[in-house]
Amino acid sequence: MTLQAQASSSFAVGIPSLTSPLGGSRHRLVVRAKVEPSDKSVEIMRKFSEQYARKSGTYFCVDKGVTSVVIKGLADHKDSLGAPLCPCRHYDDKPAEAGQGFWNCPCVPMRERKECHCMLFLTPDNDFAGKEQAISLEEIKESTANM
């Protein structure tokens, strides 16, 4: 909860007129804002992804563009929700899901069964699995430049 409060207050600075009269629904405005995730969060999620791939014995997608988009999606949710909620799901209430934690990366299906439908962490037998467990910030920026 502390993290969520911090995340929303840092975003609210720029749009006080929007946040104050809407009270509890301000999270939805923040979540839907189309902005690039912060460099800091991208770097945190990039490092996490490398470490978790090694730890779990999984590999990045042969198309690193997929990996890059997901890392940025996780970073975007970390910025807006305070937690790296899976970007490959639809939620009726994102802040509530982030607070509950089931789909925060690494999600429960990944931790229990190595199932990542977002294709960030692929087991070696997956047709789309590459051979790498590392991705640079440059790779992420290059492959998401035209979005």
Place this chain on the structure above:
Amino acid sequence: MFSADSSFYPTVTGATWQSLALKAEGPVLVEFWAPWCGPCRMIHPVIGELTMQYAGKLKCFKVNTDDRPSIATQYGIRSIPTIMIFINGEKKDAVIGAVPKTTLTASIEKVL
């Protein structure tokens, strides 16, 4: 050779959902996607190819679930991407994830 992408099939909005997807004549394929969903990037060109391959027989659209959360919620979308096929506004099939093109053609052929 040409490469298809998601620009080959239009986006459905809240205002056009009824007329384009539900009241259309013939089968309609809808791709539910989100901007930061990695597997969605893999399925876009596949749907683009299907749009051309089935031109005149199947209408293809996409819904950004971040922009249109109410449509996604209404149809119980959870995993993204989810591809749904409708006829006369009725959901006939749903395929979840970045599946091979053959999986989608099998679903399409069933309703043509």
